[in-house]
Amino acid sequence: MRQSELFTKTRKEAPKDETAKNAKLLIRSGFIHKEMAGAYAYLPLGYRVLQRICGIIRDEMNGIGGQELHLTSLQDKRVWEKTGRWSDEVIDNWFKTTLSAGGEVGLATTHEEPLTNLMTEFIHSYKDLPAYVYQFQTKFRNEKRAKSGIMRGREFLMKDLYSFSRSQEEHSAFYEEAKNAYIRIFDRAGIGERTFFTSASGGSFSPYSHEFQTLTDAGEDTIYLDRTRKIAVNDEIYSEDVLKDLGLLKDDLEKVTAVEVGNIFSLGTKFSDAFGLTYIDETNEKRPVIMGSYGIGPGRLMGAIVEVLGGKNEMIWPKEVAPFDLHLIQLSDDEQTKSEAEALYQKLTQLGVEVLWDDRAVSAGAKFADADLIGIPSRAVVSTKALEAGGVEFTDRIEDSVEVVASEVIINRYVTE
Numbered sequence: 001m002r003q004s005e006l007f008t009k010t011r012k013e014a015p016k017d018e019t020a021k022n023a024k025l026l027i028r029s030g031f032i033h034k035e036m037a038g039a040y041a042y043l044p045l046g047y048r049v050l051q052r053i054c055g056i057i058r059d060e061m062n063g064i065g066g067q068e069l070h071l072t073s074l075q076d077k078r079v080w081e082k083t084g085r086w087s088d089e090v091i092d093n094w095f096k097t098t099l100s101a102g103g104e105v106g107l108a109t110t111h112e113e114p115l116t117n118l119m120t121e122f123i124h125s126y127k128d129l130p131a132y133v134y135q136f137q138t139k140f141r142n143e144k145r146a147k148s149g150i151m152r153g154r155e156f157l158m159k160d161l162y163s164f165s166r167s168q169e170e171h172s173a174f175y176e177e178a179k180n181a182y183i184r185i186f187d188r189a190g191i192g193e194r195t196f197f198t199s200a201s202g203g204s205f206s207p208y209s210h211e212f213q214t215l216t217d218a219g220e221d222t223i224y225l226d227r228t229r230k231i232a233v234n235d236e237i238y239s240e241d242v243l244k245d246l247g248l249l250k251d252d253l254e255k256v257t258a259v260e261v262g263n264i265f266s267l268g269t270k271f272s273d274a275f276g277l278t279y280i281d282e283t284n285e286k287r288p289v290i291m292g293s294y295g296i297g298p299g300r301l302m303g304a305i306v307e308v309l310g311g312k313n314e315m316i317w318p319k320e321v322a323p324f325d326l327h328l329i330q331l332s333d334d335e336q337t338k339s340e341a342e343a344l345y346q347k348l349t350q351l352g353v354e355v356l357w358d359d360r361a362v363s364a365g366a367k368f369a370d371a372d373l374i375g376i377p378s379r380a381v382v383s384t385k386a387l388e389a390g391g392v393e394f395t396d397r398i399e400d401s402v403e404v405v406a407s408e409v410i411i412n413r414y415v416t417e
C-alpha cells in the first residue's frame with residue numbers, strides 16, 4: 001500500500017483523556033479511534049494487526065480440531081433463564097433491551113447458553129462427539145471501569161471455543177491440547193516469554209480454571225509467579241491450602257501485576273444439565289456431555305503487546321502481528337530513487353510480501369517519526385545516499401541491526417522466509 005493513499009494520519013500529541021499507554025500510542029499512530037470510553041474503532045492499520053492476531057488464533061484453533069461458526073450477538077432472555085444467568089445478580093454487566101414487538105433481549109456477554117442450546121439439535125449419539133466449536137464474536141459488557149484502552153472494552157472481540165466431550169478423560173486430553181495451542185498463540189504474538197499459565201478460581205468439576213497472564217504494570221490482576229517453573233497462581237485463590245495443592249512453595253513466588261489475555265475453563269455438566277444436552281453411549285446408556293470453554297480477547301492481546309513492547313514515541317510489532325511485513329521508505333523524489341523504490345515495491349508485492357511504501361512528499365524526519373510510531377519491524381530506506389553506497393538501507397528493528405544491501409538481498413530474505 002502507498003502511504004500517500006492511507007487516510008489516517010499520525011498525531012504528535014497523545015490524547016488528553018487517555019491514561020493507558022496502549023490507547024495513547026494506538027491513537028497517536030492512527031490505529032484506533034475512541035468512540036467513547038470502552039468503545040474503540042479499529043482503523044486500517046490497527047485492523048490489520050487485529051486481523052493478523054485473529055489469523056494466528058484461527059490457525060491454532062483449527063489445528064486442534066476447532067470448527068468456526070458465528071453465533072448472534074442478540075440473545076434471547078428465555079434461553080438464559082434456563083441457567084438463571086439472565087439475572088443481574090448473577091451477571092452484573094448485561095446490556096439488555098426490550099423489543100418493540102415485545103420480549104426482552106440481551107447483548108451477548110458470553111455464549112455458553114445459546115451454543116449449548118443450539119448443540120442439542122445436533123448431538124445425540126457418541127458418534128456425534130467430541131465437537132469443538134469456536135467463533136470470533138463481539139461481546140458487550142457494561143464494565144464499571146473502562147480505563148485500560150483496548151484491554152477493557154464495553155464492546156470487544158472475543159474468540160471463544162467450546163468443547164463437547166464424552167467423558168472426563170476425553171475432556172482432559174483436549175484441555176491439555178487447548179493449553180498448548182494457547183502457549184503457541186502467545187509465543188507467535190510475541191509475548192510468550194512474559195505470559196504465564198496461572199491457576200485461578202471458577203472451574204466446575206475441577207478445582208481451578210486457568211488463565212494466561214501477561215506481566216505488565218498496566219494489568220488489573222495480581223498473581224504469584226514461580227519464574228523457574230513458569231507457573232503462577234491468581235491472588236483471588238492464593239492461600240496456604242491452594243499452594244500446597246498446586247505444589248508451589250511460598251518462598252519461590254514473586255508478587256507481580258499482570259493482565260489476563262486468555263483463559264480456559266472446565267465446565268463439567270453445568271450447561272449440558274441445564275439444557276438436557278445428553279448423548280447415547282455405545283452401551284445404549286444416556287450420558288451428559290462434558291463441556292469446557294476457552295477464551296481469548298484479540299483486542300486485549302493487541303493492547304497487551306503495546307503495553308509490553310511500546311515505547312514513548314515508538315512501537316515495534318512482533319513480525320507475525322505487524323500491520324505490514326516491510327516499511328519501504330523513499331527519502332527523495334529524484335527519478336532514480338523513485339524508480340528503485342517502485343521496482344522493489346512491485347517485486348515484493350508480487351511475492352505476497354505486504355509492504356507499506358512511504359511515497360509521501362514530506363520531510364525525512366517526519367517519515368522516520370511516523371515509521372517509529374507505526375512500528376513495522378523491518379524497514380528498507382531508498383535514498384540517494386544508500387544508492388551511492390550500492391543499495392538500500394535495511395533495518396531489522398527487532399534485531400536492532402542496519403546494513404546497506406542490494407535490493408536482491410532484501411527480496412531473497414522474503415523468498416526464503
Ligand code: ATP
Nearest residue numbers: 150151152153156158260261262263295296297300
Ligand atoms: P477480566 O477478569 O479481566 O474482566 P474475564 O474473566 O471477565 O476477564 P472472560 O469472561 O473469561 O474474561 O473472557 C475471556 C477473555 O476475553 C479474557 O481472557 C480476555 O482476554 C478477554 N476479555 C474479557 N473482558 C474483556 C474486555 N472488557 N475487553 C477486552 N477483552 C476482554
Ligand code: MG
Nearest residue numbers: 093141143152
Ligand atoms: Mg470481566
